[in-house]
Amino acid sequence: MDAETLQFHAALSDAATRTEAALADWLPPEDTTLGAAMRHAVLSGGKRLRAFLAIESAAIFRVPAAQSLRTAAAVECVHAYSLVHDDLPCMDDDDLRRGQPTVHVKWDEATAVLSGDALQTLAFELLAQPQGSIDPRLAVRLVLRLAQAAGAAGMVGGQAFDIAAETTAVPLDLDSIRTLQSLKTGALFVWSAESGAILGRSDPEPLRAYATALGQAFQIRDDLLDVDGDPEAAGKRLQKDAEQGKATFVSLLGVDGARQKAHELVSAACDALAPYGSAAGNLRGAARFVLTRGN
Structure with a gap:
């Protein structure tokens, strides 16, 4: 690995460690079923890429770490909530x-x-708490934008679009898939950044431009992993899209075409960071990382 890649991985690991430590403090104790399930959902691993984006984007502007740690934990x-619900039998049944084990398997639906x-709801509590040291006017903006990114105009809307597409007689075209994924996956990336x-x-x-391109590249990599990834490395069932007959970036562009598109999007993401110069080095590393990740 070159020096910039090593620096990115160190920063990603540090962001994950700090975010998980904060979440461990802020989540309810595991002495109730609800608390244990919440902790299982959030603290069972993961790349923490969204948390990393929140922390690194704030670092560009020299925002105090205590503030960006709250945005990282909130996202x-x-x-995690979206994954818990996506895994339910009425959704993806994973x-x-x-x-x-997913939460409904370890406990119940x-x-x-x-x-x-x-x-x-904890996410919004973390942003709004007075002791969080975030200027209340900024906290309101963060809460508003997160509600938009997570709700009907963002992630939830994208999931609804995805479910509706399973029953339509006409397969989604490329523009429709871009729209779907910009909502379902991309909206939280954009908010984090x-x-x-x-x-x-x-x-x-x-x-926002950086994260929009990054989110699309991330989803293309997800589609590629579903085709040829290692289930053990991914930590989940793969090849679901083909089984369900879903239209994806890979099904429409082919494996080589999807890889090429992902590379173009990563280049666009890096170009969007030009105003920040070397201060955005770790964010550029994140863009390149999505091309090679195994889970």
């Missing part, structure tokens, strides 16, 4: 997540629904 709570609900600019009282548009 990881929303992400038994494994990150190599561990009611516990999975409730733990997901509680994680979602723009949160740093919001905390830094700066224009978030370059970071």
Whole structure:
């Protein structure tokens, strides 16, 4: 690995460690079923890429670490809630997540629904708490943008679009897939990246452009992994898209075409970071990382 890649991996590991330590403090104790399920959902591993984006984007503007740690933890709570609900039998019906039993398998469906609900609300609590040291005016902006990114105009809307597409007689075209994934996957990436600019009282548009391209590249890599990834490394069941007859970037572009598109998107993501110069080195490393990740 070159020096910049090594630096990125060190920064990603550090962001994960700090975010998980904060989450361990802020999550309810595991002395109840709900608390144990929430902790299982959030603390069972993961790359913490969204948390990393929140921390690194804030670092560009020299935002105090205590503030960006809250945005990092908040987005990881929303992400974890979405996975808990996605894994339910009424959605994707998955038994494994990150190599561990999914929440509804380890406990039951009611516990999975409730733990997901509680994680979602905890995210907004973390941003709004007065002791969080975030300027209340900025906290309101963060809460508003996260609600938009996570709700009907973002992640949840994308999931609904995905479910509806399973029953339509006409397969999705490439533009429709881009729209679907920009909502389902991309919206939280964009919020994570723009949160740093919001905390830094700066224009978030370059970071939004970066994260939009990054999110699409991330999803293409997901589609590729579903085709030829290692289930053990991925920690979940693969080849689901083909089994369900889903239209994906790979099914429409082919494996080689999808890889080429991912490379183009990573280049676009890196170009969007030009205003920040060397301060965005770790964010460029994240863009390159999505091309090679194994899970």
